[in-house]
Amino acid sequence: MGLKPGNHTVQMDVDxxxxxxxxxxxxxxxxxxxxxxxxxxxxxxxxxxxxxITWRVPCGRCLEELTYPLKVEDKIAIxxxxxxxxxxxxWILSKNEFELDLSQTIYELAHLARPPHQVHENExxxxxxxxxxxxxxxxxxxxxxxxxxxxxxxxxx
Ligand SMILES: [Zn+2]
Numbered sequence: 001m002g003l004k005p006g007n008h009t010v011q012m013d014v015d016x017x018x019x020x021x022x023x024x025x026x027x028x029x030x031x032x033x034x035x036x037x038x039x040x041x042x043x044x045x046x047x048x049x050x051x052x053i054t055w056r057v058p059c060g061r062c063l064e065e066l067t068y069p070l071k072v073e074d075k076i077a078i079x080x081x082x083x084x085x086x087x088x089x090x091w092i093l094s095k096n097e098f099e100l101d102l103s104q105t106i107y108e109l110a111h112l113a114r115p116p117h118q119v120h121e122n123e124x125x126x127x128x129x130x131x132x133x134x135x136x137x138x139x140x141x142x143x144x145x146x147x148x149x150x151x152x153x154x155x156x157x
Contacts, residue, residue, distance in 0.1 A: 003038075003040050004040075005040055005041050005042060006040060007037055007038065007039055007040070008037070008038040008040060009035070009036070009037050009038075010035075010036045010038075011033050011034070011035050011036070012033065012034045012036060012102065012106070013033060014030065014031065014032050014033060014034055014051070014053050014106060014110075015030075015031045016028060016029050016030065016031065018103070018106070019107075019110075021103070022107050025107065025111075026111065026114065027055055027057075027070075027110050027111065027114060029055065029056040029057065030053045030054060030055040030056070030070065030110065031053060031054055032051070032052050032053025032054055032070075033051075033052055033053070034049060034050065034051045034052070034053075034102070034106055034109075035049070035050040035052070036048070036049055036102065044077070044079075045077070045078040045079070046075060046076070046077055046078065047075070047076040047077075047078060047091075047100070048073070048074075048075055049073065049074045049075070049076070049102075049105065049109065050071075050072075050073045051070065051071065051072050051073075051074075051106060051109045051110060051113065052069070052070075052071050053069075053070050053071075053110060054067055054068070054069055054070070055067070055068045055069075055070050055110075055114065057118045058118075059118065059119050059120050059126060059127075060117065060118055060119040061119050061120065061123065061126045061130075061131060062120065062126035062127040062128075062130040062131055063127070063130055064120070064126065064127045064130070066118060066119075066120065068114065068115055068118070070110050070113035070114055071113060072109045072110075072112055072113040074105070074109060075089070076089055076090065076091055076105075077089060077090045077091070078090075078091050078092075078093060079091075079092050079093070080092070080093055080094070080095055081093070081094065082094060086104075
């Protein structure tokens with residue numbers, strides 16, 4: 001790869017346009033950076049990743065915008081091999097691989113860091129004018145989540 005041994009640091013911008021490339025992404029309106037440090041020596045190569053972005057998402061109860069910091073770090077060992085292979089903590093790159101595509105990794109790290117529920121911690125913090133409006137939607141939503149196959153399982157006792 002023509003790299004000198006040592007640490008090589010890159011900072012990548014992460015913005016809503018990035019997440020727009022993943023239509024299935026739960027996270028859309030987020031912005032921040034990913035710091036990438038490549039520790040390179042004659043024999044080993046390690047990627048240290050630190051994602052630090054801010055996610056804006058409407059509260060699931062009242063739709064008021066909430067802000068969550070999504071911070072997560074990861075470490076990936078890199079080795080050279082016959083063919084390129086991406087595993088969780090070890091990437092094997094074929095010798096003619098020159099570029100690392102980190103977009104899938106950024107996407108996955110961001111989703112790992114997100115809180116399980118995006119609502120105001122206390123219902124009293126919610127916008128009272130909006131509550132009546134959205135609670136019906138939520139009930140509709142939870143009806144949809146009931147899979148008819150589960151109903152069949154209930155009768156199996
Ligand atoms: Zn709320």
